[in-house]
Amino acid sequence: MTDSTLKVCEMIEIPVVRWGKPYESLEKSDVVHFETGEVMAQMHQANSGLVQMDARKADKAREALLQFSCEELIAMCNQAADHYLNSELPLGTGMQTPDQFCEIQSATTGLPLNMCRANMSKNAFVLKQMSQMLDALTRGLPLEILTRGYGMESRNVMVSYQATTSSLGLVLPSNSPGVHTLWLPAIPLQIGLVLKPGSSEPWTPYRMYEAFAAAGVPREAFCLYPGPHDVGNKVLETCGRAMIFGGQATVEKYAGNPRVQVHGPGFSKIVIGDDMVDRWEEYIDVLVKSVMMNGGRSCINCSGIWASRNTEEIADAIAQRIGPIVPLPTTDPNAEIAAFTTKGVGEAVNNQINDGLTPGVVTEMTEKYRDGDRLVEQERCDYLRPTVVHVADSDDPMANTEYMFPFVSVVRCEQKHMLRKIGPTLVGTAITEDEAWSRDLIAARNIDRLNIGTIPTCALNWLQPHEGNIIDFLFRGRAFQNSLPPAH
């Protein structure tokens, strides 16, 4: 343990934040080191009534942000990125350097330190690119139109956009700190933030909050409510717009609810066209990177590779690369996989995979490249080593699975059936130059983000919308007239 970690380990208490004001709760919850069980910090716990009480003042958050222009707030995002990345910032009753941030995040989530640093850079990058992002996502709309609610476009057309909410609620996960990029645009869009941090990863929301404040964004624009599940439910209920991160059950629960945007499993895939599949060896780096990036934890990690032939060879080649990977200490710069910190989860996933193996249909390809079992059990956490299965029957349930570690099914399927059988796909990379199939891919409504070319699934261009355009989520276009329309 480094000196800086020791400094963090002096018991930090982190309060609830209610529109910028710290609130000390009578209930606290320990955030513990995933390996040692050592208490790293105590989070004050909100109760759901607090959330509902504060929601009545959400308009004030927007009013506070409207004191600044979008451009001013974008400039503050730029400064916030620097603070987030480089400054020692307050954290509850203590202070936190960037290194301490990464160390404590790694210590409580089991994510290797190098990945914590990478996610930190990603979040800062998005803040830095805010101007270009908003320009892209609004299709070049002058941002003062969002502030004022209406205005003339350069082509002399009156347009009006009304904010659908004064605050955006977030029920955040603990599995990947990269998801925080999704809510950052709310601040320059002058929408308040109501954050319910993940129980073992409160670090990014709190640090981002302090970075914004250090850059001059009014604290009144933020609520942070660590707490039990009913607090998250109340955030979803009381915010006019909200995002939640969860499993398939969460996705189904909120399906069709226009107020809630659900970010669930990605089932992201790479499909290889018949025109390119015989050159599969050229793309193996892209395939491996898509599976391994960020410890395989993200919804944008590739969980399925589909092709009509050479699938056993592809699976074997990936297995050779990722099968030997072993768990390393989180501080090891070469660590590539993260720990399962919730007791029993690693074992349950391992059993599910074993149950899914069927002779002649679903074949584990990594076993022969791995010295030992897939499941590595330690005293307080477990690891699952990277796994590749070959699936000869595209209707087998193992053709379409996703787990929170580097796991990929390489599926044999005729190209003509592929788009129908791959199911919902957050990121679909199609390696093809077949124009007719490309048209089918573009039309496939089950693919959200489409890459055509040798692009890793995890290589996101932040100028593109992700699971819906946040502008469309937070604003609605409507008619607005302040003069008579032309006679007709």
Next chain:
Amino acid sequence: MRELLDQHTREMVQWHFGDDTGCQFWLEKKKTFDFDPLTDVNCFDDLKKFPLFEDEWLRGGPMRRWVPQPMQEMPIYVFETGGTTGIPKSRVVVEDHRLDYEMFGETLPDESFPRGANWLMLGPSGPRRLRLAIEHLAQHRGGISFCVDLDPRWVVKLLKKGKVDDAKEYSAHCIDQALTILSANNDVQCMFTTPKLLEALALRLMDEGSSIEEAGIKGIFCGGTEFTAQWYRFACEELLGPNVYITPTYGNTLMGLACGKPFDPADEYKITYYAPQPRAVIEVVDFDDHEKVVGYGETGRVKLYTMTKELFVPGFLERDEGERELPHEKYPWDGVSSVRPYHVFAKSTTVGVY
């Protein structure tokens, strides 16, 4: 105090196991014991000779097997307790609910629960005893109780099916009815409600530019679901304000009603309950050895004893845990604080739904 409890124990054991007074259930059970309650139980500690009471025994009829012989001709109530599926657990009552709530009423401050004022009962109704008990409390204090119909089992069913919006709509339907009563010149100054419903009512009143205080409420007797220190503070500081009194209670159909220790700022909203001894006794016992009471301040499972003429429960492990507390001037016997669902059950139980 201990002698009083021992004496009460002896009287109740003689009553429940007397050939002419005991109910059918206990007289039959006596035949399975390797001791004679009539001669071998002489003090409270002797109750440990009995096996633990199992609430499963309360499922199904005939109900009269629980009624002591001298009470067989009296009007009998049957009240259900807990559970959402299968045959409900039931307990028969003649007048315990009235006595329990009269005793509890003596602990209420008159300035916050004015005698003669009317009450609003905003809590579970139907086959539970709470509605009748609150109504009696109101009448006993010279008031009238207005009641809202509320079926918590329906709410549990909705939540288990994931129909959160439907559950909220049902809650709103109950709050609508409560608001109507409060707006109808009924001189309602006192109420019983649960933490969740109080929160919903207070926030609705605020949304309408009013408050619990402005609605005329002076005193609230609150219970029925988990009541945490944080929520207590939130209620006092933000939902109610300084002029509305709230008293936490802990109880169920088997025990009666445990009172909250009077509010003391030094406690930082820690909630400590005291059972209505000697009619009921609460112990905080070791998780692994229910015959061992934990030390003061230590955590254990709540163990309940009930000894009234109508019901004999010689040790029942509640589905709750908490910390053992020192006696209080007003309640000179052990208390239990920070009561919460027993951690082993907590993960699988739907709590605090109404």
